[in-house]
Amino acid sequence: MKLIIQMPCFNEAETLEIALTALPREVEGFDSVEWLIIDDGSTDATIEVAKRCGVDHVVQHMGNKGLAVAFMTGIENCLKQGADVIINTDADNQYDASNIPDLVKPILKKKSEMVIGARPISTIEHFSPAKKFLQKLGSWVVRGASKTNIPDAPSGFRAISKSAAQKLMVFSEYTYTLETIIQAGQKDISICSVPVNVNDDLRPSRLVKSIPSYIQRSIFTIIRIFVIYRPFRFFLTIGSSLMLVGFLISVRYMYFYLFESGNGHVQSLILSAILIMMGFQTILVSFLADLLSANRKLLEDVRVKINQIIHKRED
CATH class of the missing domain: 1.10.287 (Helix Hairpins)
Structure with missing residues (x-):
């Protein structure tokens, strides 16, 4: 059994080493654990940092194509490298890597094909009230559209089995989080959620450049989800x-x-x-x-x- 942990990156030289250092090289239930970096057109030393930290696989985009495209590039390359389970996490060290065994456990026990890490949204200090509200709104919309019960749909910390990864296809150019959960509901991919912890904020969010922009993009994403899937x-x-x-x-x-x-x-x-x-x-x-x-x-x-x-x- 092979586990590959993927990280989409765009100019993450300052935080990448911290995030990689926290990743495990051994996880119970797997014979090998490998790391894969998707460089989404970085102009800093992201690739140099990744190689110095011993990353097994580096995939590069010629120019910045966005988080959703980087996510799918990672999924496709993880499958090519023979991954049985794929972990997706962020290069800004937002998620606590010690929760990775908790994420893969439902897949190893054949209870789920996709596992979403649920953050304690209400207690995260660096999340503004508006962002907390939008996180909850997005999760509510996804539950209605996908007929799943995922409390933190925008979470990017997730484990995906090989069979589920082969079925995913993201159309959005902004983010993959909401759409992949709806696809799970549409394609009979069993999905569950486990509680995870978060680390201190190392940098401002790249997706949330401003609250008005985040609201606008979230509304468009939600509308597009309903147009495509309902x-x-x-x-x-x-x-x-x-x-x-x-x-x-x-x-x-x-x-x-x-x-x-x-x-x-x-x-x-x-x-x-x-x-x-x-x-x-x-x-x-x-x-x-x-x-x-x-x-x-x-x-x-x-x-x-x-x-x-x-x-x-x-x-």
């Missing part, structure tokens, strides 16, 4: 809402027409007709989006089968 419900809700508003406006028009002669309320009738037509068209779009979603799932299944064949040949 397209029928998403467009049906919009279409039904438009038709309901149009119907209520038409009722208002009929009231004035029957009881108060209706003079001067033709605009309401026009608006009602427009909203009802828009709602009907949006509902039609929901059926088309559902068909496209089914086609995407079939293509993803084909991709998984091809990856499994490739990895068997490499083994």
Whole structure:
């Protein structure tokens, strides 16, 4: 059994050595533990620090492509290196590496294929109230979209089995955390959560450059999640809402027409007709989006089968 611990990095020379020093070289249940660094176009000494600390595998991007792309690059290369279990953690030493045995335990016991480390959000001092609220909101949305029960969906500290890793495909360019959990719910990947500790903050978050920016990106990410993974419900809700508003406006028009002669309320009738037509068209779009979603799932299944064949040949 091989465990590979991956770290996406972008200009992490100042914190990388601290994070790597904390990583284990032996974990119960595994014959070997290897480290893999994904350098996402760093312009500092990230690679030099990684090699000096004895990292087994270094993968480089030609330019900064973002955290989500770096995560998937790491997953693909871990599979190529024969990983049976993959640990993803941050290069800023946010997560306590001593919890790694706790993360892999459900996978080793065949109780789960993906394990998310749940941070004590409410007690983390360097998290602002707004960030804590958004963390909880994001987790709530993911639970609703994925039908899972993960308390800390934005956590990047997670263990992934080989079978689960082969099924993952992240579309977002911003972050992978929410989308991979929803995929787990969609693809029947068993998933659970274990409590983990966090270390002191070494640097400001790269994802949260400002609260307004984080809110904007989080909203777009959540909307995109629903469009991709719940397209029928998403467009049906919009279409039904438009038709309901149009119907209520038409009722208002009929009231004035029957009881108060209706003079001067033709605009309401026009608006009602427009909203009802828009709602009907949006509902039609929901059926088309559902068909496209089914086609995407079939293509993803084909991709998984091809990856499994490739990895068997490499083994």
